[in-house]
Amino acid sequence: MDLAYTPKQRAFRAEVRAWLADNVPRTPLASYDTREGFEQHREWERHLFDARLSMVMWPEALGGRGCDLIEWLIFEEEYYASGAPLRVNQNGQLLLGPTLMEFGTEAQKQRFLPRMASSEDMWAQGWSEPNAGSDMAAITSKAIREGDHYVLNGQKTWSTRAIYADWLFGLFRSDPASSRHHGLSFLTVPLDAPGVTIRPIRALNGKEAFAEIFFDDVRVPVENRIGDEGQGWHVAMATAGFERGLLLRSPGRFQHTARRLVALYQAHRESADRDPTIRDAVCESWMGAEAYALSAYHTVGRVAKGARIGDEASTNKIVWSELDLKMHETAMRILGARAELVAEAPEAEDGASWLEGFLFAQAGPIYAGTNEIQRNIIAERMLGLPKS
Numbered sequence: 001m002d003l004a005y006t007p008k009q010r011a012f013r014a015e016v017r018a019w020l021a022d023n024v025p026r027t028p029l030a031s032y033d034t035r036e037g038f039e040q041h042r043e044w045e046r047h048l049f050d051a052r053l054s055m056v057m058w059p060e061a062l063g064g065r066g067c068d069l070i071e072w073l074i075f076e077e078e079y080y081a082s083g084a085p086l087r088v089n090q091n092g093q094l095l096l097g098p099t100l101m102e103f104g105t106e107a108q109k110q111r112f113l114p115r116m117a118s119s120e121d122m123w124a125q126g127w128s129e130p131n132a133g134s135d136m137a138a139i140t141s142k143a144i145r146e147g148d149h150y151v152l153n154g155q156k157t158w159s160t161r162a163i164y165a166d167w168l169f170g171l172f173r174s175d176p177a178s179s180r181h182h183g184l185s186f187l188t189v190p191l192d193a194p195g196v197t198i199r200p201i202r203a204l205n206g207k208e209a210f211a212e213i214f215f216d217d218v219r220v221p222v223e224n225r226i227g228d229e230g231q232g233w234h235v236a237m238a239t240a241g242f243e244r245g246l247l248l249r250s251p252g253r254f255q256h257t258a259r260r261l262v263a264l265y266q267a268h269r270e271s272a273d274r275d276p277t278i279r280d281a282v283c284e285s286w287m288g289a290e291a292y293a294l295s296a297y298h299t300v301g302r303v304a305k306g307a308r309i310g311d312e313a314s315t316n317k318i319v320w321s322e323l324d325l326k327m328h329e330t331a332m333r334i335l336g337a338r339a340e341l342v343a344e345a346p347e348a349e350d351g352a353s354w355l356e357g358f359l360f361a362q363a364g365p366i367y368a369g370t371n372e373i374q375r376n377i378i379a380e381r382m383l384g385l386p387k388s
Contacts, residue, residue, distance in 0.1 A: 020082035033207035041088035045119035063117030076252035092123030124162035126170020143172035152218040162211035184232035251293035258289035314374035321364030328358040
């Protein structure tokens with residue numbers, strides 16, 4: 001694999017680095033799991049869009065810059081290295097966006113993608129239900145067609161930032177006689193539609209990061225369906241592939257965390273070296289982040305030659321979620337008792353940001369499909385092992 005960058009790629013990196021140096025907010029934004037922070041992040045997203053840096057790999061006509069995936073990886077590396085705010089519209093931009101590129105009509109692309117790139121429309125995800133978590137085939141929320149509308153009834157849960165979002169995308173059972181993977185349709189739903197009720201769910205850190213959503217005779221136009229009726233499982237699996245395989249968690253995010261972890265270890269080396277396994281964990285974390293980055297470049301090279309991200313997306317998801325957890329657990333070990341201090345505590349120093357990341361990392365092996373389910377996929381589809 002040739003990792004030498006072209007002059008065009010080096011120039012793009014320099015442009016992005018210079019823009020970020022001039023524009024990243026000097027004062028950190030409030031958490032995007034609060035109303036104030038959510039709106040601050042929406043404003044930042046608009047600033048990125050105005051600079052043509054919101055969705056660099058999308059076509060220019062749809063709000064992007066027309067970059068290839070290598071340039072996207074370069075952008076992500078520079079973005080996280082700069083300490084820029086976390087991206088708040090990832091559900092739309094990184095999951096629904098690629099899905100629309102593949103399955104959406106031209107009218108749907110023109111309607112949704114530019115407003116998604118600018119974050120005029122913020123998106124929530126509607127997969128999980130009370131009895132359908134990692135097993136999405138157990139979905140029971142219904143979308144019964146009546147003329148040129150679907151009538152939605154049911155419940156979705158663990159929908160990230162849905163209390164602030166404008167739209168939701170998700171799976172609904174459009175054939176009431178169907179079961180499992182059949183008879184599902186992929187729909188987009190405005191969250192201000194009559195009959196939609198949203199109730200917040202507090203995360204481990206006390207913030208309203210999630211929500212449960214209830215649908216009571218909600219009418220949605222048929223034109224809001226992505227892909228063919230009854231083929232929602234096929235569309236959703238493509239979305240899950242984007243989520244697990246590459247786009248949702250770019251390598252730059254973990255490389256930045258690994259560099260911070262090394263710096264934390266160096267700052268606390270005298271106490272950390274009392275346990276020699278901590279140094280090993282720091283080294284393993286840094287190597288894991290670099291290995292993940294190399295793997296991403298390899299995947300992007302394959303995709304550029306026409307390959308598709310298949311079941312190996314499951315291995316990818318396990319790697320980045322467990323790497324994130326390992327890095328934050330190691331940071332907590334380095335900080336010791338101070339790791340548990342909240343941001344407002346006088347002695348917190350940099351510990352509070354590690355605590356926030358540690359709490360979030362706990363969810364990594366669960367969201368985007370639990371790691372137990374991903375291991376089953378690897379065993380059955382990649383290794384050809386029997387189900388029992």
